[in-house]
Amino acid sequence: MDRNEHEHVIEVTDLRRVYGGGFEAVRGITFSVARGEVFALLGTNGAGKTSTVELLEGLARPASGRVRVLGHDPYAERDAVRPRTGVMLQEGGFPSELTVAETARMWAGCVSGARPPAEVLDRVGLAGKTGVRVKQLSGGERRRLDLALALLGDPEVLFLDEPTTGLDAEGRRDTWELVRGLRDAGTTVLLTTHYLEEAEGLADRLAILHEGRIAAAGTPAEVTAAQPSRITFELPEGYFLGDLPPLGELGVSGHEVDGRVVRLRTRQLQRAATRLLVWAEGAGVELRGLDVRSASLEEAFLGIAREASAAGEQSTEHKEYAA
Numbered sequence: 001m002d003r004n005e006h007e008h009v010i011e012v013t014d015l016r017r018v019y020g021g022g023f024e025a026v027r028g029i030t031f032s033v034a035r036g037e038v039f040a041l042l043g044t045n046g047a048g049k050t051s052t053v054e055l056l057e058g059l060a061r062p063a064s065g066r067v068r069v070l071g072h073d074p075y076a077e078r079d080a081v082r083p084r085t086g087v088m089l090q091e092g093g094f095p096s097e098l099t100v101a102e103t104a105r106m107w108a109g110c111v112s113g114a115r116p117p118a119e120v121l122d123r124v125g126l127a128g129k130t131g132v133r134v135k136q137l138s139g140g141e142r143r144r145l146d147l148a149l150a151l152l153g154d155p156e157v158l159f160l161d162e163p164t165t166g167l168d169a170e171g172r173r174d175t176w177e178l179v180r181g182l183r184d185a186g187t188t189v190l191l192t193t194h195y196l197e198e199a200e201g202l203a204d205r206l207a208i209l210h211e212g213r214i215a216a217a218g219t220p221a222e223v224t225a226a227q228p229s230r231i232t233f234e235l236p237e238g239y240f241l242g243d244l245p246p247l248g249e250l251g252v253s254g255h256e257v258d259g260r261v262v263r264l265r266t267r268q269l270q271r272a273a274t275r276l277l278v279w280a281e282g283a284g285v286e287l288r289g290l291d292v293r294s295a296s297l298e299e300a301f302l303g304i305a306r307e308a309s310a311a312g313e314q315s316t317e318h319k320e321y322a323a
């Protein structure tokens with residue numbers, strides 16, 4: 001088995017998925033995930049995350065394009081891929097009359113070389129719930145059980161579809177710790193999430209899907225760096241926007257004025273902030289409420305979704321972003 005760290009464990013090339021009625025949910029996406037990386041697929045509702053993950057899991061055949069997981073086609077070569085991957089679906093769907101321990105034992109019986117169920121249940125914080133029927137678990141506990149079942153086979157690649165949906169803040173943090181631990185032990189993780197702070201804190205790289213296409217991809221820092229930073233302040237008493245240095249000279253690409261509050265957008269944060277402060281110093285005025293900040297992943301996400309929608313309205317062409 002090749003355990004080369006730089007090996008691309010997941011490779012997706014120009015992947016498309018079309019549903020029965022002809023709806024194209026995945027419209028030609030390309031990305032790869034290296035061994036030991038955590039890769040997040042983000043996107044608005046209906047962006048195509050689950051449709052993509054199902055293709056990676058070998059649950060459906062692509063309309064066109066190529067998927068390789070551990071060097072194999074997960075659909076056509078399911079037997080080669082399945083034992084080395086763990087899958088946590090959005091809906092577990094296991095029999096709810098069984099207890100937690102019975103469910104884990106039953107699942108372990110289907111997995112070759114399974115970890116001891118008790119150990120895995122302990123790992124996800126369900127050691128105290130082994131005798132409880134699945135139907136009596138809370139939503140968050142069910143997600144933990146889903147995760148435990150995905151971990152039973154000690155997988156090289158783990159697919160997590162919205163792993164922390166329904167978990168409280170503590171449960172979410174515990175799951176993040178678990179995923180980090182798995183990553184440190186060399187597991188490759190592909191997850192989908194609606195939580196931007198989850199992607200920001202957990203993912204080595206991510207892709208933002210919008211209407212079946214990749215609208216942006218890279219490390220969280222790269223994706224946010226592509227978005228403008230913001231400077232907000234109150235116009236000093238007696239001053240107007242036109243009294244500031246010309247916004248173009250400040251490197252400002254857009255602005256809004258709301259009463260006396262001015263918001264500037266810039267991709268040259270240091271230059272804009274420095275010139276603005278030098279101007280204020282020279283004018284002997286204070287810029288009240290001054291707030292200077294880089295874009296967060298959330299702002300990047302919202303900005304990309306807005307841009308992509310606007311571009312989609314004007315043209316069917318889409319932007320290519322470097323992964």
Ligand SMILES: Nc1ncnc2c1ncn2[C@@H]1O[C@H](COP(=O)(O)OP(=O)(O)OP(=O)(O)O)[C@@H](O)[C@H]1O
Nearest residue numbers: 019020023025043044045046047048049050051052
């Ligand atoms: N079986 C199906 N038949 C037809 N259309 C489908 C089917 N399954 C999903 N879709 C459509 O494909 C699109 C992508 O759905 P998908 O579930 O992949 O999105 P998602 O990004 O996972 O969304 P969410 O965040 O809401 O889970 C949606 O518009 C959805 O309505």
